Amino acid sequence: MTELKIGHDNKPDPNHGQTTRKTVAHGVERSFAKAVSPSTPESLYKKRTQVYPKAVKGTYRSLKWFIMAILLGIYYITPWIRWDRGPSAPNQAVLIDFENARLYFFFIEIWPQEIYYITGLLILSALGLFLATALFGRVWCGYACPQTIWTDLFMAVERFFEGDRNARIKLDKSPWTSKKIAKKTGKHIAWLLISMATGGAWILYFHDAPRLLTDLFIGHAPQTAYVFLALMTFFTYALAGFMREQICTYMCPWPRIQAAMIDDQALNVTYRFDRGEPRGAHKKGETWDGRGDCIGCRQCVAVCPTGIDIRDGAQLECIGCALCIDACDDIMVKIGRPKGLIAYDTDANIERRLKGQRNQFNLIRPRTILYTIAFFGVGAVMVYSLLNRSVLDMNILRDRIPNYVTLSDGSVRNGYTIKILNKATAPRELRIDAMGLDATQMSIVGLKKINGQFILSVPADETLDYKVYLAIKDVSQLSDREIFHLKLTDIKTQENTLTETMFITGNPK
Ligand code: SF4
């Protein structure tokens, strides 16, 4: 196997290097951006090196703008979408209603007893993330993670007020003047407004959006709304404005976990060192024979939002945003070399090319098959259970102190508290029957029989408790614990639900 040596050109950069210029090839300027994570070992404590990412244009940058617009649009607009559920339920399409213990998602309404759907959703998200990572590396981090999205947005605002990389570095080093104060103030005001809109949108998911927005302005909103608005505003401002890549590098657990998801066949943003090395400056007209395509311009480092050098190989700091691909492709066009020196590629392909073999992209592998089966398996179970979900439910709590009572006529009586859950959007009238228990006398506190039947009324989308007593005249033929069912039947629709419980007779038989 041919051994390729990777060169290093992170030379010391006395002025943070940004204004030092040198042409490396065909009018291409070398950026003196220094990777914040050089490949040489360092002290365990590291002071932050401010990163000034340069603006870049290209396919992946455009894709990222597009995805950002879609995701931010979904986030800010969703609380305003209405969904008619009838007069008994709120008409907000997506609502986490803590007050009434409900979660609404369009046609789905989740009750506290059904919290397992949230667990299922989290499992589904995790499996989707595992699958995406096994196929395309840190595609979530690079394109869809909220930290990436808001940081990208804040950087765009920063560029608007303070200019691109070199202008920002110059501004930060310059003394405080009215111009600098105006630029910085404008940027921070814009950041705060975005942060407030983010926090504001967040709390709208927990209350009726139009009403809460009005209440917020007139000071009538609940205290918790103001607290969470302030918290979300602060965290958006701090995380996207100041902490940025430090969240990904030091706080997020995902970069640590992803190593288990990625194998040498996963498509990652990769510096094709087999093509790039040995690197070095190139003069127009010089031959490309015997050298690599990397001209050491460090444009890939200058655009990197985490400030690293992709040419140092796979690194925890790399969020897979692919902006270095755009930067390098631009350089390759300028120097007349093929694009793709940095590209989505696999470690296995680099090995293959070094052996003189052709590239292969194996999307179908045991781990991707496994994740796909698990993803669609869990998804199918969730869809099935949602479609067949009962909107009438009953929980029974049997009295335990005492377990049973012997009445003056010799019959034995047990007491039960039944909780009826009417998840439908219309009120119900229900008949109750004890199934599998002979000679039962039933009484319900506060109800009288109508035409020989107890009719239990439960309003739409509500839970009601009833106290039920069952008495049996002769228990001599029964065991100590008789299992039976209480059955609720909707008089109108005949929809029913059956719940198992027990009758304690006190009979030693
Ligand atoms: S990989 Fe591309 S962008 Fe990076 S230094 Fe080499 S030529 Fe320049």
Ligand code: SF4
């Ligand atoms: S190295 Fe490239 S893909 Fe990784 S974070 Fe930097 S710019 Fe994005």
